[in-house]
Every structure is written in structure tokens, then in C-alpha cells.
Amino acid sequence: MATNHLDNIQGCYDVVVIGSGLAGMTGANCLARLGHRVLLLEHHFQLGGLATSFKRPGGHTFDVSLHGFPNGMIKSCRKYWSREIADSIRQIHDIRFINPEFQLQTTFDRTDFTRILQEHFRVPTTRIEAFFAHLRAMNYYDNDTRTTRDLFEEFFPARPDIHRFLFEPIAYANGSTLDDPAITYGIVFSNFISKGVFIYQGGTDKLVAQMTATMQASGVEIQRNCLAEKILLEPASTHGAPPRLRAIRVKSMRNGATRDIACTAILSNANIKNTVHQLIGTEYLSPAFADEAAAVRVNTSSAQVYLGIRDGYTIPPIGDLVFTSCAKPFSSDELVDLHTTSKTYSVYYPDTRPHTRTPRYAIVASINQRWEDWANLDPENYARHKARLTQEALDGLTRLIPDIRSCVDWQEAATPRTFERYARHWKGASFGTKFEGLKVSMELPNHISGLYHAGSVGIIMSGWLGTINYGVIVASKVDAYLRSPQKKQDIDPALDRTNQTDR
Numbered sequence: 001m002a003t004n005h006l007d008n009i010q011g012c013y014d015v016v017v018i019g020s021g022l023a024g025m026t027g028a029n030c031l032a033r034l035g036h037r038v039l040l041l042e043h044h045f046q047l048g049g050l051a052t053s054f055k056r057p058g059g060h061t062f063d064v065s066l067h068g069f070p071n072g073m074i075k076s077c078r079k080y081w082s083r084e085i086a087d088s089i090r091q092i093h094d095i096r097f098i099n100p101e102f103q104l105q106t107t108f109d110r111t112d113f114t115r116i117l118q119e120h121f122r123v124p125t126t127r128i129e130a131f132f133a134h135l136r137a138m139n140y141y142d143n144d145t146r147t148t149r150d151l152f153e154e155f156f157p158a159r160p161d162i163h164r165f166l167f168e169p170i171a172y173a174n175g176s177t178l179d180d181p182a183i184t185y186g187i188v189f190s191n192f193i194s195k196g197v198f199i200y201q202g203g204t205d206k207l208v209a210q211m212t213a214t215m216q217a218s219g220v221e222i223q224r225n226c227l228a229e230k231i232l233l234e235p236a237s238t239h240g241a242p243p244r245l246r247a248i249r250v251k252s253m254r255n256g257a258t259r260d261i262a263c264t265a266i267l268s269n270a271n272i273k274n275t276v277h278q279l280i281g282t283e284y285l286s287p288a289f290a291d292e293a294a295a296v297r298v299n300t301s302s303a304q305v306y307l308g309i310r311d312g313y314t315i316p317p318i319g320d321l322v323f324t325s326c327a328k329p330f331s332s333d334e335l336v337d338l339h340t341t342s343k344t345y346s347v348y349y350p351d352t353r354p355h356t357r358t359p360r361y362a363i364v365a366s367i368n369q370r371w372e373d374w375a376n377l378d379p380e381n382y383a384r385h386k387a388r389l390t391q392e393a394l395d396g397l398t399r400l401i402p403d404i405r406s407c408v409d410w411q412e413a414a415t416p417r418t419f420e421r422y423a424r425h426w427k428g429a430s431f432g433t434k435f436e437g438l439k440v441s442m443e444l445p446n447h448i449s450g451l452y453h454a455g456s457v458g459i460i461m462s463g464w465l466g467t468i469n470y471g472v473i474v475a476s477k478v479d480a481y482l483r484s485p486q487k488k489q490d491i492d493p494a495l496d497r498t499n500q501t502d503r
């Protein structure tokens, strides 16, 4: 009789981490290093969540979310992972904008942005300096009610071209709009502009393999193909204390068997909406908190086209990250439209994976999309739109590499449905939730004793750097809870400053 892999799991842990995204893995690693017994559950056979890569015939490897992150990753990886991981982070230098309003090339750091704002957009130096200084001083605690649109109008009134230059790359990356809170733009943009854009030398597969080995050395027990199906609670106490968790119901993705595992704390790296609505169920929450959680909006989703370049072919240096659009003016609606002309090309030159047998070029086109436009397409229309996306990605590239079609020997598209299936994000969200999701995530332990959440929320706690830092912050709260298990933690709804220190 075949053995059930759930039988390998022990009966009880200090903490169960649901999901192996960057926040989940970082939280698990920190907690194991602090001496706790940690079980990491991942429904997929591969770890990393959206920080993932996949191989295809012909020697191709494609990265899904390795397009660029801020320099702060070096410090966070050195401190919470290893020097070896931190040392593989390197800067990309060639970032391009191609749209009907301007064509620009930049290293995407403060010095070069200042140059472009002076020379191309004719902005006085004092204004540029004031803008950057203002962004650096922005703080989560300020209770700033301005939108990003207000912020731009304050510093660069009636200059939609400048707004586009400053905002478009952030909007392409995290799906935020000019109507999101100014603080979300201020923190994310400042983090990038401080020293430029970085990627992981060796690719996401190397990073995840190194993180997996580090977690194992720290003592994390890792179980793949294990879906956390339900968080099981103690009956509510009679004297008004919030319900306390008791166990997690785990379902095997191989054979459908289930098993309940007892634990003192849970750190959920699943989407906050999935955590509240599926893993718990709002009937266990106060009506006010349940309403607040229900009102959390998720960010938009993505589509991608992966293009593998034939062995032996070379392509010219067209940039590392190329933001292209035919839209004039820039518009947040156009950016996510089913037929958007806006896309980012990430170009992976052979030096991305120098250790592989035949280092290759790969190009990934990333496109912001709405879940609703893809969710209910019938199979025929779904296939038709995927094929259209692929052709449009190739058409756009033809302007930069005229013979691109003859260079490509692998082409494939992913859609919001792909992201929903693999990372289980609510509506296939690429960057977690809008700003209000952060408060719900932070306050969760006030409503279910012992249950914590870390993962993409609030825009500022998203992306590789945001989620790693959030994993660290929440791990320290879980540690404090585990060290005083009888006490209910007083969770400060305000944000720790850790994620802001890299600016």
C-alpha cells in the first residue's frame, strides 16, 4: 500500500507557516532560528510562491517575478538569510521608457533621475531636490490623506508628462493607480530611487534553492504538496476573549487525504482575503472586523509572455527593463485594459545564469490585467486571447529587434488565471491588496489569538523587499506570542518601521 506523505508530519508544532512565498519562507526561517518548532506547508510542489521560475524544452528557464527590486534587499537578505544570498544581488543599469511622450534611458537612481528631470523636463533643481526630500520624509504614521495624484500636482502642477515619467514604472510594477494613497508611492519609489534597480544573479531558482537549504539548516520542516485547508479554532471563551487557534487541517495535493496538525501559532502567507474568508470563515470574527476584511480590495492581476531565444542566437542590447506603451496620455485604466498597449519587457542576457550549461537569452513581457476580464472566458476565447497576447508581445519587440520572430523557439503566455492557480491569490492579484489590507493583516491576531498574517498587503508590504521585511516583522510578533502563550498579544495596529529604514 502506498504511504501517505502526510504521515511524515509530526502531530504538533509551535508554529505552522502556510505558504512558501518570500514572506512565508523568511518568517519560517526567522522563527526556526529563534528556536521554535516550525512546519512550512506549501500546496505546490515548488517553493517560492510568485518568486518562481520554470524550465521549458530547449534549455529555457523563465523567471516570473525577477524584474527588479530595490537595493534594500541586500541588507535584508544579509541580515535574515545569508551573506551568500546577499552577495548574489546585482544592479541592472539599462532601464528604458518608450512611449508617445518620451523615449528615455536611465540607471533609475536619484542622480540620473535628477539629470533627466533637469535636461529633458526642464525642472529647476530646487524643485527636484524638494520632491526627493519630501518623499524621503514621508512616513506611515503621518496619516497623510493625499493621493499620488495630489502629490504630483503639488510638486509638478499641470505636467502629466512628468507624472508619467515618475509614476509609470511603479504602476507597471505593482498595479497602483494615481488614486492610491501618496504614501504607497512615496515609500516604494524612494526605495527604488535610492540606489537603483537590482536582480538576483543566477535566477530565482538559485535563490529559492539557497533559501530552502538555509531553512533546512535552521530546522524548518518543509512539506510540499500540502494545502492548508482550514484553521481550526478552540470554542470561543465565555468572557469575551477572541477565539484561539487549535490546529490546521492539511490536505494532500497528491491523494486528497487530510490530517489535523496541532499548533500554538499560525503564520499565514496565503492572501489575506483567502486567510480570512476561506481558511477561517468570517463567522468567527466580530461583525465589524468581518466587514472591514470584506471591504479590502485586491490589486489587479498580470499576464506574461515568455519568449525563449534559440541556442546560438544573440540579440542586441535593448535594455534590461523596457517600459513600452502606445497610450497618450498615460492612464491607469488603459494600463489594465484587456487590450492595453502597455507592457514591460524584462530582458535576461546570458550572464543572468552563467552557471548553466548553455546560458540563454530570455525575454518576459509583463502586462497588467484585470481578473474579471479573464475569469469567465470560455476555452476557445481564452486560447484566442492568450495567442493574441503572445503576438502583441512579439509585435512590440519587432520595433526593437526586427527579426525577433526568427530568434524565438519557445513562446508561452500566462494569464490572471495562471497566477490564481499557482499562488492561490484572490482574483489572481499580483501585488496583494490595496492600502487598507495592511491594517486587517496587522490586526488579525487581535481577533484570532495566535493567528498572524505576512505577505503582500497594502502595496508597501508587497514586492520582494516588502514581503521579506514583512515576514521578519511578523515573525518577531509570533515569537513574542509564543514566549507568552497565555497572554493575548497587544498588537500595535501601526506599522513597524523596519520596511522604511532602507530608504
Ligand SMILES: Cc1cc2nc3c(=O)[nH]c(=O)nc-3n(C[C@H](O)[C@H](O)[C@H](O)COP(=O)(O)OP(=O)(O)OC[C@H]3O[C@@H](n4cnc5c(N)ncnc54)[C@H](O)[C@@H]3O)c2cc1C
Pocket: 018, 019, 020, 021, 022, 023, 024, 041, 042, 043, 044, 047, 048, 049, 050, 051, 064, 065, 066, 067, 068, 069, 226, 227, 228, 229, 269, 270, 271, 274, 302, 304, 366, 419, 422, 423, 424, 425, 429, 430, 431, 432, 454, 455, 456, 462, 463, 464, 465, 467
Ligand atoms: C507577474 C509578476 C511580476 C512581479 N515582478 C516583481 C518584481 O519585479 N519585483 C518585485 O519586487 N516583486 C514583483 N512581483 C511581486 C512579488 O513577486 C510578490 O509581491 C511576492 O513574491 C509575494 O510574496 P508573498 O510572501 O506575498 O507570497 P506569494 O508569492 O504570494 O506566495 C504565497 C504562497 O502561499 C502558498 N499558499 C497559498 N495558500 C495556501 C494554502 N492554503 N496552503 C498551502 N500553501 C498556500 C502559495 O502556493 C504560494 O507559494 C511580481 C509579481 C507578479 C505576479
